[in-house]
Amino acid sequence: MMRKNLITSLLAFVLTLPLFAQSDGIIVDKIIVKVNDYIILKSDLEKAYQSAIENTQQQLPPEAKCQILQQLLINKMLVAKAEIDSVMVSDVEVNNNLDRRMAYFEQQFGSLQKIEQAYNKTIAQFKEELRPTIQENMIVNKMQNEITKDVEVTPRQVKRYFHSIPKDSLPYLPAEVEVGVIVRYPVVSKSEKDKVKAKLQDLKKQILSGKARFEELASTYSEDLGSASRGGELGFHGRGELVPPYEAMALSLEPGEISEPVESEFGIHMIQLIERRGNRYNSRHILIRPEPTEQDIKDAEKYLDSLRTIILSGKQPFEKVALANSDDKSTKASGGILQNPETKSTHLSKDELEYSMFMTLDTMKVGSITRPLRFRTDDGKNAVRILYFKSRIPPHQLNLEMDYQKIQAAALQEERNKVLSKWFNRTKSQLFIDIDPEYDRCKLLEGF
Incomplete structure (x- = not known):
C-alpha cells in the first residue's frame, strides 16, 4: 500500500x-x-x-x-x-x-x-x-x-488507514520544523506612484498621437509578463474575475478607449477596452509596479520590529499578532504558521522551505524570532518579514x-x-x- x-x-x-x-x-x-x-x-x-x-x-x-x-x-x-x-x-x-x-x-x-x-x-x-x-x-x-x-x-478512518500499513513499511521521517512568518509590504510613497502614473500618461500620449500602438508599448513596458507577450491582451472575462478597480475602469470605457492610470493590488494599470459581449469583455493593459523607496522599506522594518517587541514581551502570542497584522494572505488565517498546502501539516522538512528561510532557521534557537528581514515575494514584490522558530521535530518513524x-x-x-x-x-x-x-x-x- x-x-x-x-x-x-x-x-x-x-x-x-x-x-x-x-x-x-x-x-x-x-x-x-x-x-x-x-x-x-x-x-x-x-x-x-x-x-x-x-x-x-x-x-x-x-x-x-x-x-x-x-x-x-x-x-x-x-x-x-x-x-x-x-x-x-x-x-x-x-x-x-x-x-x-x-x-x-x-x-x-x-x-x-x-x-x-x-x-x-x-x-x-x-x-x-x-x-x-x-x-x-x-x-x-x-x-x-x-x-x-x-x-x-x-x-x-484515519486510524484504520494508519494501522493498515505494515509496521516495517512505516517511513522514517527526517527532522522537521514549525515556522511562523509575519509579512509586511512596504507602503509605496505617493511620489513614487505619481512617477508611474506620469510614465503611463506619457505612453498614452504616444498612442493617441499615433507615434506608437498600445500593443507595442505593452510588449515593451508592461510588467505583466504573461500578457505583455500578447500586446497586453488579457482575453475575455466575466464580472468578478478581475480585481475590482481594474474591472470597474475597464467596464466604464467604450471600445478602443484608453483609461487614465488606475491602481490595484498588482500595481498601476493603463487599460484599453477591446470589445464587450454581454457581461463579458476583452481588454488589454500596461502594468507598471511602483517600487518602494529605501525609506518605505525602513518604515516596514520599523513596523515589524514593533510587533516583534510585543510578542517577545509576552503581551500577545505570535499567532494572534500574525492574524491581526500580516500582509501574507496565504498564512494569515493560520496565525502565520506555514503549512504544506496539500497535507495541511505544519511540520515541514528542509525541502519544503525556501532555501533562504532554511539557512536563517539554521542559525536560530527554538522559540526565537528574527529581526525584520528583506525578501522578494513569489510575484516579485519587495517585502519584509519576521520569522518565528516555533518548534523542531526530531527524526522519527511515522506515527x-x-x-x-x-x-x-x-x-x-x-x-x-x-x-x-x-x-x-x-x-x-x-x-x-x-x-x-x-x-x-x-x-x-x-x-x-
Whole structure:
C-alpha cells in the first residue's frame, strides 16, 4: 500500500513539473493515446518518465512508465470531460500561476536573465510554451476537486488507514520544523506612484498621437509578463474575475478607449477596452509596479520590529499578532504558521522551505524570532518579514501522535482515489479513447 501511494504521489508531483525537462536521446515521436480531440505523444511519456527519475533520484519500479502513461491518460480524460461539462479556468488564473512558476525558477536560477541564457529562450517564449501545460494541469485539478468535493475522512478512518500499513513499511521521517512568518509590504510613497502614473500618461500620449500602438508599448513596458507577450491582451472575462478597480475602469470605457492610470493590488494599470459581449469583455493593459523607496522599506522594518517587541514581551502570542497584522494572505488565517498546502501539516522538512528561510532557521534557537528581514515575494514584490522558530521535530518513524495531519491527508487521498477510480470506470465508455497497441501490456483501461 505504501509503495502504491508513493507512486501516486510521485506521479502527482512529476506531472505538475514537466517544465524544463530535457532529453539527450532522440525520440521518434508519434501519437500513442488519443482521447476525443486530445493526444499524448511518445515524447510526452518519455519526458514525464525522465522527470520522475531526475526528481526522485532513485530507481523506479518496472511498472512506473505504465502508471505514468495511465495518469497522462486520466488527465486527458479529465480535460475532455471538462470541455463537455464547461469546467474551465480563466486566463487570469493561468497568468497568475505562470507568474508564480517563473518567480520560483527565478529564485532557483538567481535571475530571469540566467534562465534565458541557460535555455536560449526569452521569458516570454518560456511562458507561452508553458501556458498549455499549466492550463491543462489547472483544469485537471479543478475537475478532480469537483469529482471528489464531498469526500471526507473521519478520525476512525484515519486510524484504520494508519494501522493498515505494515509496521516495517512505516517511513522514517527526517527532522522537521514549525515556522511562523509575519509579512509586511512596504507602503509605496505617493511620489513614487505619481512617477508611474506620469510614465503611463506619457505612453498614452504616444498612442493617441499615433507615434506608437498600445500593443507595442505593452510588449515593451508592461510588467505583466504573461500578457505583455500578447500586446497586453488579457482575453475575455466575466464580472468578478478581475480585481475590482481594474474591472470597474475597464467596464466604464467604450471600445478602443484608453483609461487614465488606475491602481490595484498588482500595481498601476493603463487599460484599453477591446470589445464587450454581454457581461463579458476583452481588454488589454500596461502594468507598471511602483517600487518602494529605501525609506518605505525602513518604515516596514520599523513596523515589524514593533510587533516583534510585543510578542517577545509576552503581551500577545505570535499567532494572534500574525492574524491581526500580516500582509501574507496565504498564512494569515493560520496565525502565520506555514503549512504544506496539500497535507495541511505544519511540520515541514528542509525541502519544503525556501532555501533562504532554511539557512536563517539554521542559525536560530527554538522559540526565537528574527529581526525584520528583506525578501522578494513569489510575484516579485519587495517585502519584509519576521520569522518565528516555533518548534523542531526530531527524526522519527511515522506515527499518529506526531504526524496525524500527514496520515489524514494520505487517508483522504486514498478515499479520493476510490472516487476517481469509479469516475474513470464510468467515464471511459463515454469518450473516444484510442491507444497504440505498443502499450496494450499496460492495460490502461482496467482501472487504477
